[in-house]
Amino acid sequence: MSRKLFLIVLAAACVVVFNNARAQAEHPTSSTYVWPSDPLVKEKLEKWRDQKFGMIVHWGLYAVPGIIESWELCSEDWINRDSTVRYEDFKTWYWGLQKDFNPVNFAPDQWAKAAKDAGMRYVVFTTKHHDGFNMFDTKQTDFKITNGPFRSHPKADVAKYVFSAFREQGFMIGAYYSKPDWHSEYYWWPRYATADRNNNYDIRKNPWRWNQFKSFTYNQIHELTHNYGSIDILWLDGGWVRPLESVTDEVRAWGAAIPPWSQDIDIPKIAAMARSAQPGMLVVDRTVHGEFENYQTPEQSIPKQKLDHPWESCITLGGAWGYVPNDQYKSAATVIHTLIEIVAKGGSLLLGVGPQADGTLKTEQIERLKEIGEWLKQNGEGIYNTRATIHYRDGNTWFTQAHNGTLYALVCLEKDKPLPETVTWKLNIPAKGSSIKLLANGENVKWKREGDMVTVTVPSSFRKKYTAYPAMAFSFSKE
Template structure:
């Protein structure tokens, strides 16, 4: 029976869209700067990093499906109609017995991220399915209570964080506020019609208080037992105080129960920051003092934003491992990074390891190509802020603390480098020296009618590059 269920699910997966739109987190339109001085300092340091990796890895890697969303019974989810919902859930929970990533290699992940030019990481300690990738004491539904339990690196999160720390990364712990495996969130007494808690919290306060304590205890473990943590990245924005549900949230289209799903983030934050001073807390889409930066998902804001934000975007079509996934080109990622940074944000690129615990060579190669460009042009990305005039068609502008301006001209993918590039606005100061970051060479430029034209050295024009970055000073 188990084999028949698996075969049916695999067949269904082949026809499934890789990423459903209904589970994307939209972006808040309200931002509140943190009052804590240490948090503000860390936030500015994080804004200098610009490029990070988010790693989704859990039970869903075994069959290669879109994270844990298939457990959620909503209209946008498709499942094989010959498989009952209960049978599907039992099959999914049972993947715990199959998840044995004996090739788990966090050093490989960290090196690939380093080679890509990334500077911070967010690792999924627990997704919505409730399967824990750390040795929590609150439940046995975890990586350290299964076939991987006796592996020397069974406490996965610990070794992921250690590997990335050795490479100098800021460390982020992703944690899902909803937990579909917990009987205190999805009570087995009732059906599970959607992503929300499946009982009336107002009538069952004891049960909800048990869940709040469960979440508090798990985050307490992460904050106290896993070394220095810079970011607590809280997913599941529908789990929120009822008073924060506004028209913006209703516009998402997801079901909203008439009771508050408040897990008491202020209490959690007080404990977490006592253990990790200056900790950034990212309570996604719950605008207020605990959304220290915003996280638009799978898209870039239309205009420059003056407050902290990051676009979280996948390298392939899904957050986690999916067989035969199609990865974005290095040029596409570089162009995305340039636009994001010019608009004041950071790029958090999603990469999913295989069920064996390694990255695929295609992922590693793609990351290395991105890093090769950043090695030569990183001054236009790292430690910068947006210019007042931040975009001219496909040319994006950033500036550094010293007042230097950078123009990043994104070139059509796969075409020869042109002999000249032009943009409108941000005229160089008269007589200033303009350099090409990739080589350090001085380049000739001219300005007429608010249009700057730069001559590209012939040696550069003979080679393909996804973008050219120029440095110069503006003004009279």
């Protein structure tokens, strides 16, 4: 079979199963949280909590065939590779995609503008996923974007230009980094088979090899935090790479294999080094509860109740984190409703968007993001710079509160239905004689109180202007 045909067959097989694979790869969330003590970290954390809406960009070798990011390399029961292809042949093919990845239309400015137009305010870019392919010019390995056909491009050091483009749009900057590295011989030793996502040798018997991996990781994060400008967030993925003593019964219940040795890479040392160059930088060591999980990151889900500590839901715009052909994107209304619920529960939304292999976003992605942004231009006051309230929900109405005490009621409306003449809610009662403002047009609206029920009249002019609208936002002072 030719290399090109092999790639097509593998891509088709993998696209069929990427939804199942994505679900199995999701990170659960621990039930404990430790507030940071460093004043600069606390200050940065509160700034981040005001942003509310960000973009996470998965982009790497997996974009070439359009398959789920990295996971098909892993040998676990839920992986559904093409059974006619030998595992070693698959790995050889996948690693070989380095020769095919040539994103000649790489457009970080397009990404940043699309994110800005969407109303996003921070970005997390995947500098390296579990497959070990680096989207920055690391000196620790040749398995990187600057050592392939893209090497002579003026923007070959991809991460540098992504961060720069988003900084120019005023974004907080996050660097995603995978702690496991399946391409590194110090994590997956070629001497042994690769049974699962964990390192494939007994660290207790091979301390030298694991120390080499620890140095490799330290040096790469040193490069990212010292050579790529201001970094606000170090977003560490691969929560199974952790000290053995941090593996609780809760972690065991998540179902991933846990080896009997510690995969400790000394995060305290890494964090201290990184913060020496980036004072106050947030460290998000996903699922490893403690002082280096500055905010929690439930994946493809929203907590059932509001949380009083910092968190973000990581949710994809389509069905996959990276680019896959014929992906189905969520409607703008769905994303807006999701954002409202998350913010009302005290969190932030990190929306996953995957560029194509040529380095551009699809027109459909850009248009969907712009739709979301149009709503936020009118109603963002009720989203940004807010915190959760005691009474945060009444049916399809969600509540947030500004730092100055102003309350917001965000009423999610049914899709493709005329706007209602009135909306009602309980619990958060406006102060007697105060005004309620419709954020979308800045006008005060009529309202009345009957017992613990507030009834707000939706202006007829607004109902005529919008035959459909994702959600109405009202501001008021509380009783």
